[in-house]
Amino acid sequence: MSKSVQHVGVTASADPVSDAELLAQTALAVEAAGSALRERFGDVVRYETREELMRALAANDDAALDILRPRLAALRPDAGWVEDELAGGALPSGEWWIVDPAEGNVNHLHALPDWAVTATLVRDNQPVLTAVHLPLTGETYTALAGGGAHLDGRPLRVSRTADLGLGLVATSQARPDEDEKVVRRIGSSITAMLFDALVVRASVPATLHLLNVAAGRIDAFWQFAGARADLLPGALLVAEAGGRLSDAEGRPWTPGSESFLAAAPGVHAEAVATLSR
Template sequence: MDSSTNLSLATAQRFARHAATHADDDGALLAAVVAAVRAAGVHMLARFDAQTRTPDDLQGVVAAIHANDDASLAVARELLMAARPNAGWVDDELEGGALSGGEWWVFDPVEGNVNHVHGLPAWGVSATLVRDNVPVLTAVHEPVAGRLYTAVRGSGAAYVNGVPMRPSTKTELKAAIVTTGQARPGETPETHRRLGESITSMLNAALVVRMTVPATFELGMVAAGQIEGFWQYSDVRSGLAAGALLVSEAGGVVTDTRGRPWTLASEDFLASAPGVHGEAVRALSPVA
């Protein structure tokens, strides 16, 4: 590791020790989480090369992804566990569904890892504390763009680089940019069908439809008012838990695609600016 990584690790370790001695202090814990994702981000940035071209076969791509995960985990896991020693740990970014009770770290070592290994800039590191299946605190670091998203449940605010975010004030879906994405490789044909039908429906209802990964960055843009909506046919926790907290604390709306309250057990997901949420639900509801 270079000197900047060592400095980041030293800072992160100090914050982790402080957070562990102030277990009920969300401010201290958030500082520790920010330090951990920053430290991992610095380390992964040193491994990133925009000129990278991955191996030609799937086996080589998967091996590169796993190597990245291991490198990020080697930096962040110890720091997060030191800050919240009794929390459980989830680092499989493709896992979904509800967790057992208590506190869990939902950690994505390299969110958008497929982008990192292809030399694309849209990747980052995210850590979310989930308590009794409710996301309560998150930090998302996007190293190439230099963005840091943070939120604490109940604060009524979410931030990008320390600046409060607010969702778009648009009230017409036909004036809106909306986005979706493939949650994981190897989805079922049924999920592919729903995704395809939903894109067609949104193309008929919205101004522009985009499809990209990772989910958390799209949800950060919903929270910041840069786009108006994001939906996904998935229960993958890592991107949705962080993004749902960012959007909801910023003042956006988070439900499933039918407009029902979203939980980690939900099969699908919709987050949007308040003024277009009803139209977005109507556009997606016919997709059975």
């Protein structure tokens, strides 16, 4: 088990060849679903009510799921399927697909480029593999527990930055309608990072920031609250790229944690200190 994997408690499969092939097929599935969403992308989708917004979001989800669900079910017929993209916490034992058919769906509706399709296989509550496809660039990020993180086959490594004051950091809003305590914590954390980091970015979705952490473009990402679907893909990518994962106070992170931090090793301790103030 690599040191980076230990931060999420990932256990490599007893049959890595099988999982490697499964990852390749998962990547093809998210790419196919991404093509369907790319065809739907263009003008801003107008809506007047929350109900109209929800229908538009569901239409995108359904277009991708019509492709993803049968393909992934064929790959692992006995695996469970997490229906709620916003759900968190532990899963029952066994294998589960955690899928976000349109990660950053609201950006898609607003004709913004920051969206993706993700699929992650969890085995006994440990992420085994993940594939994240960015349809507008054609890029596919993949990670295999114990097998590294890659962008279109090229290995990824987190940044070597060792000074948070020189770092580019990012955060995200986990979901709409957060309770007041979480909203205020988000605001105070951004203020703290504005004092301690070089530049702070704040946007959705979380997965795209985590791709950048894994690729060494961003030095740290944090979020309060969150769901399995928006954190597990990036968590596995960052861990396999050599990053550190914890909650905002530096404790081991699990999908049930109230906060999340992914950082280059050189700035992790400083980021914890900033977020813990």
